[in-house]
Each structure stands twice: as structure tokens, then as C-alpha cells.
Amino acid sequence: MGRLDTRFVALLVLAALPPAVEGAILAGLGFRAAEGLAPQVSAVWPYDTYHDLRWLLVYHDSWLAFGVGLVVVVVFRALFTTGLVALAWPRHVPRPSVRWLARRNLVLTAVLSVVISPWAALSMAASVVALSWLLFASLLPMFLLAPFLQRAAVLGDWWRGLPSIELVGWSLLNFVVLTIGGALVWTVSVWWTAPVAALAGLVNGLLWQRTVAAALLPRRPVRWARVPVAPLAVLLAFAVPLLVQPLLDLLPGTSPRGRTLVLERPLPAEVRHSVIYLDGHGSAYGGEPTADPNVQQFSYRGLAPDGRPLPYSARDTYRSIGSSVSLLETQVDAVHRRTGRPVALIGQSEGAMVARTYLAVRPHPSVDTLAMFSPLINAGRSYYPPPGASSGWGVAAGWELRVLFGLVDVFAGSGSGPDEPFIRSLMDNSPFYRNDLMCPVPGVRIVAFMPTTTATEAPPGEYSGIPVFQMPAVHGGLLTEPLVQARLVNFLAGEPVSRPLRGYALLQETAAAWQAPPLPLSVNPAWRGDGLPDPAFTARVCQPR
Incomplete structure (x- = not known):
């Protein structure tokens, strides 16, 4: 014994x-x-x-x-x-x-x-x-x-x-x-x-x-x-x-139709804004007119000569965030000149990233409201260099992902992959998306509508310096919820909206063991992040540079 x-x-x-x-x-x-x-x-x-x-x-x-x-x-x-x-x-x-x-x-x-x-x-x-x-x-x-x-x-x-x-x-x-x-x-x-x-x-x-x-x-x-x-x-x-x-x-709340409800109903009288709705990655738009002339779909292909958003396919959403920001800048200016109203942006997933980046680099004074749905919290925590690079952090991992997604695409046929411009934008601008995405912008009212699955997407700790509305749902599924639609209208009408869930932090902590370790901002020369605040160490966002 x-x-x-x-x-x-x-x-x-x-x-x-x-x-x-x-x-x-x-x-x-x-x-x-x-x-x-x-x-x-x-x-x-x-x-x-x-x-x-x-x-x-x-x-x-x-x-x-x-x-x-x-x-x-x-x-x-x-x-x-x-x-x-x-x-x-x-x-x-x-x-x-x-x-x-x-x-x-x-x-x-x-x-x-x-x-x-x-x-x-x-x-x-x-x-x-x-x-x-x-x-x-x-x-x-x-x-x-x-x-x-x-x-x-x-x-x-x-x-x-x-x-x-x-x-x-x-x-x-x-x-x-x-x-x-x-x-x-x-x-x-x-x-x-x-x-x-x-x-x-x-x-x-x-x-x-x-x-x-x-x-x-x-x-x-x-x-x-x-x-x-x-x-x-x-x-x-x-x-x-x-x-x-x-x-x-197949889960309730993830129907593509649910994402377009904002385009198919007239704005209530109490909403005094024009609205541009930015859909997410892999979405498509056939050029259908909106129910309200003050509401417009953002087009990932830009505007026609008469100012109407051009139809776009799913592959048009694969573009870089910077190029989408340029298109949004043109569309905001056109909508404001046409309606004379202040402009509110509603962005979902990729659309939320485009809208928030726009406010950081090319804001128009008429844009004073942003509602983000399913933003990509703390994105860009890892890195791999472009295909032509022979070295760089994650070089082997990048090629493994290319092979893996290439095999998946044989069956899915989406044309998406680890090197598409949108994904490279998240990696190349990691300092902003990890520290500043969920931060206030002077003169702009912002709220983030977040499904509970978002809690598993980023390490534990502080993740937002703006009001959040959290609700059980999967990524991209909140706009189908009547309660969320009502709160969105309230927000557009000028009312404060906030609903943090008590269990959200617990979900973050339980997912901590299963995420890949983040690459520090100061380590990667491509990020030029030496001396920048890093949530991987501070567990906080919106820290001054």
C-alpha cells in the first residue's frame, strides 16, 4: 500500500x-x-x-x-x-x-x-x-x-x-x-x-x-x-x-430575412434621422427599394450615378474594410445632401466593423448615431503573414488555414478564405479592433447589440466602453427579435438603451480555456504596437495611447 x-x-x-x-x-x-x-x-x-x-x-x-x-x-x-x-x-x-x-x-x-x-x-x-x-x-x-x-x-x-x-x-x-x-x-x-x-x-x-x-x-x-x-x-x-x-x-433568429426588417418598415415619426443599414459578411442585395425613402441599404459595390445603392453579391462583401469605408463615406454624403437629415448608421457584423472604422478615420459631421449588431469583439488577436511572405508570426499556421479552408471551399464554394481582404483588414489593424472598437466617439451616440455567443469570442475582462444590449442569441440573430427591434427604434429616437446581462462575464470566463493565446501587440512588427495599450495584459479596453 x-x-x-x-x-x-x-x-x-x-x-x-x-x-x-x-x-x-x-x-x-x-x-x-x-x-x-x-x-x-x-x-x-x-x-x-x-x-x-x-x-x-x-x-x-x-x-x-x-x-x-x-x-x-x-x-x-x-x-x-x-x-x-x-x-x-x-x-x-x-x-x-x-x-x-x-x-x-x-x-x-x-x-x-x-x-x-x-x-x-x-x-x-x-x-x-x-x-x-x-x-x-x-x-x-x-x-x-x-x-x-x-x-x-x-x-x-x-x-x-x-x-x-x-x-x-x-x-x-x-x-x-x-x-x-x-x-x-x-x-x-x-x-x-x-x-x-x-x-x-x-x-x-x-x-x-x-x-x-x-x-x-x-x-x-x-x-x-x-x-x-x-x-x-x-x-x-x-x-x-x-x-x-x-x-x-437553422436556429431561430438567423434567417437572412430578419436582417432586412429594418429596410422593410417605414421609420416611426419620432425618428428624425436618415438611416444607412450595413449588412454583414456574405450578405447580398438585389437593389430592392426600401419602405422608407429616408432608409438606404449600404452597398459593397457603391452607388449608381443617380445615387441608388448598386446591387451586390456575397463575394462583394469580401473587400477590405478600408475600401468599404471609402464607399460609406460617399454614401453618407449623398444621403445627407438628399435628405438634409442627420444620419444614423446601423451595422451588422462586418457592417458594424465598417461603420465603426468609418467613425474613426473619416467621420462626417452629420453622422451622430451608430447601432452595432454582433460586432467582432477583440478581433485580430492572432496573425499570419500574406501568402508571399517567407517568415512572420504564424507563417506555418497561415498555410495550414489556406489548405484547410481550400478543402472546405471545394464543398462550400463560397470563395472565402483566410486571405480575403476583409480578414486581412482585421489582422493588419489589430491595435484598433482590440482596444478601440467598443469605445465612445465624441458627438456620436453608440450602442452595441450583442448576442450571448459573443461572450465566447474574446478573452475575459472589460470589453466595452459604450452601452451594450445583450440577449440570448447567436451571431447575426438579434434583429429578428421584436424586443430588439423596439429598442433599436427607441435608440434611433434618442432614448438611451442599455441591457447588460449578469451571466455574460461568466460565459467569458468559461470560454477562457478554449481560445488561442493572443499575440501581444508589441511583438508583431506589422502592428507597430510597441507601447500601445494591450487588452491581453490589461484586461481593459479604451485605454489612452
Whole structure:
């Protein structure tokens, strides 16, 4: 019993130490946005490798650095997993030699790094565009693969047969522990970061013990014992990016028609503004007239000679934010000259980013009102250089995303990809979108209507210096809600609108463990961000430059 207790204690210490070290380093650097990742250092597969690859994909600045980093990550993870498995192995079950376990884990870590890498890259893409569905698409394969991969470290034929219900349960508990641990690590004061991360590591040690036992000693015969279920699960995981967005589109409140309701109703008499509505990424406009002559659709193609917005297709929305701002400047001037009224802007998703950028760089004195729907909060947290660059932060990740989205586009046919001008605009102007997007503009009334899924799109902390109206919904789904439509009219009529939800901050904290670590503004020469305020460290926005 004494020997068993000693090995168990060693397992707990080995599982607790690395999270504590990472937590201490992050706390010492003041790197608040990344603290939620610390408990995952000793997590059970695949979350440990998912942790490693997200750091590597964000933090390499050349192909050589990526290659060396990948070798270091694979070797470290293989040796660390070997130690955890050896200490977690049930004493009454014959255990292979440590050398055998090390060889096996080295090969498996290399293979699984290839399998998991696309989802880590998707997590990085989610931090570029701040879209919750991309984060979900990066995380759902982990749910799917976890029960299969947790057998890989101990079983020779782990790839055959369904995992036991015990393994499924332990893998779900593993996710819950890492989620809660990430939230707690972020929530506590800086002095408690390392101890709380160590506590999460202790729980990881217990999960390693239970998971290894469940894999070696299933209580029931393995079902489909001859079927290569794990490879089939991997193939199914690669279909997730194709399925997430179409499934979200089926949810109530995401109909494209809902986004155009502002164009199909006359303005109430109490609204004294002309209104320009800027739709989101992938939207289309057929040139239909609006119900009110004082309301106009923004066109991503510009205006006809007679001042009418030109019809546009989804691909026209792929343009850079700067070019859209130029079009908006022309349209605002034309609308104001035609109506003589002050102008209010209503922007959704990409449209919100265009409208807010316009107010920062080319504001017209007639524009005194902005309502943003589903703005991309804290976008541009990661970076990868353009295709022609041979080096730069995230260079390998950029090419992995190009391959991944290229394969997806074979089926989707959208023509969208990681290098489209709109996405590059978010990365190239990261300092503004991370610190200033949700900040007041002198002389302009601003409100942000935010679905609760937005809480999963950015690290915890302060995210807004303007009034917010929050409501349960998915990205782009708020304008279908009667309550939101009524509050929008109230806002356009001059009334203050604000409705922060109490649980919003809690959702931010629970998502902290699953986002890619942000790249500091001061690190990337492309951002010229040395000395600029960085929410990744301050956990605050709207800080003076």
C-alpha cells in the first residue's frame, strides 16, 4: 500500500507541476488573456496536445522556428505522457516497459499532432475574426475524438471498437474540469494563479488514473471490436467545419430575412434621422427599394450615378474594410445632401466593423448615431503573414488555414478564405479592433447589440466602453427579435438603451480555456504596437495611447 501511495503522490505532483509553472510564468508576465490555458498542460489526451499546438501555431515567426518548436513539443509531450501513464497504470495489471511506453507515445504524439493540428489552427482563426462558430468548430472534434484518443496511450488496438461508456464519461468530465479550471485561474488574483493551476493539475492526475484504468479494464466487452471506429471518427471530425455554420443557420433568429426588417418598415415619426443599414459578411442585395425613402441599404459595390445603392453579391462583401469605408463615406454624403437629415448608421457584423472604422478615420459631421449588431469583439488577436511572405508570426499556421479552408471551399464554394481582404483588414489593424472598437466617439451616440455567443469570442475582462444590449442569441440573430427591434427604434429616437446581462462575464470566463493565446501587440512588427495599450495584459479596453 505504501508503494501504491508513493506512486499516486508522484502522479499528482507530476500532473500539478507544469500547470503551476505555466500559470506562474503567465502571471509574472501579466499575460491575463492566456492564463486560462494553464490547467491544460497536464490534461488527458487530446486536450494536452490541443494546448501545445495552439501556443506553437501562434508563437512562431519562421518555418525553422515552427519545425524546431514542433519537435520540442512532440518530444516533451511524449515523455511527459509516458511518465503520467506509467504512474497511473493499475498496479495489478502487467505494465509494459517504460521504453516501450516512450516509443509508443512518441509515435502517437506525432500522429495525433497531425490529426489535431487543423482544429488548433481553427481556434487561431477564431481569434482573428472573433466568431463563435469557428471556435465551436475547433472544439467539437475534441469532444468527438477524446474517448478514442484516451485509449491510445495504453492499448495496442485502440483504434478498433467503440470506447466504453466510462471513457466517454471521463472525457466529458475532463472537459468540464478544464473549463472550470480555466475560469478559476483567470478569476483569482495574480498571487493565486499558480496555486489554482496546480490544483487543476491535481485533478488532471486523478483523471489520468481513472482514464488509464477505464481503458485497460473495461467493465463490458468492447462493442464493434473489429471495426476501425477511431479512423472513422477522425474522418467525421473533419466534416465538422462543413456542418457547424449550416446548423447555426437553422436556429431561430438567423434567417437572412430578419436582417432586412429594418429596410422593410417605414421609420416611426419620432425618428428624425436618415438611416444607412450595413449588412454583414456574405450578405447580398438585389437593389430592392426600401419602405422608407429616408432608409438606404449600404452597398459593397457603391452607388449608381443617380445615387441608388448598386446591387451586390456575397463575394462583394469580401473587400477590405478600408475600401468599404471609402464607399460609406460617399454614401453618407449623398444621403445627407438628399435628405438634409442627420444620419444614423446601423451595422451588422462586418457592417458594424465598417461603420465603426468609418467613425474613426473619416467621420462626417452629420453622422451622430451608430447601432452595432454582433460586432467582432477583440478581433485580430492572432496573425499570419500574406501568402508571399517567407517568415512572420504564424507563417506555418497561415498555410495550414489556406489548405484547410481550400478543402472546405471545394464543398462550400463560397470563395472565402483566410486571405480575403476583409480578414486581412482585421489582422493588419489589430491595435484598433482590440482596444478601440467598443469605445465612445465624441458627438456620436453608440450602442452595441450583442448576442450571448459573443461572450465566447474574446478573452475575459472589460470589453466595452459604450452601452451594450445583450440577449440570448447567436451571431447575426438579434434583429429578428421584436424586443430588439423596439429598442433599436427607441435608440434611433434618442432614448438611451442599455441591457447588460449578469451571466455574460461568466460565459467569458468559461470560454477562457478554449481560445488561442493572443499575440501581444508589441511583438508583431506589422502592428507597430510597441507601447500601445494591450487588452491581453490589461484586461481593459479604451485605454489612452
